[in-house]
Amino acid sequence: MSRPYDELLGRARSGLEKISKKSTLSRLELPEPDVIWVGNKTILRNYGAYPRTIRRDPDKLLMYLAKELATAASIDGERAIFIGRKDKQSFTQLFQKYMQENVLCPVCGSPDTHLEKVNRLYFIICEACGARSAVRTT
């Protein structure tokens, strides 16, 4: 059985309000993507800052980006190299999406979380409120 749309919307809204009230996001402000194009490659020069900021595996984050951008990518020190010309805006949006799906606690909005794998499913474990939430996408 699916929940009525209104209820879902209400839940989403109260979640967002909580996030903005707590303003934990400002503490975790992501850097602006530093993007250059060389030939038909896109080089994200400050890639290393992202997994450090959100405390996630650099390889997993790169795999996520490559999948979403439907291209191949590799890490070169602090930089990530993507095949094809990708604009700065796409990276900004993808990092935000990744945060929503894999980093922010859906219950309290805290970014102080880590992932735990149980029976091939990932859960966001919140270090602020203790909530355990299934990750929406894998």
Ligand SMILES: [Zn+2]
């Ligand atoms: Zn929480």
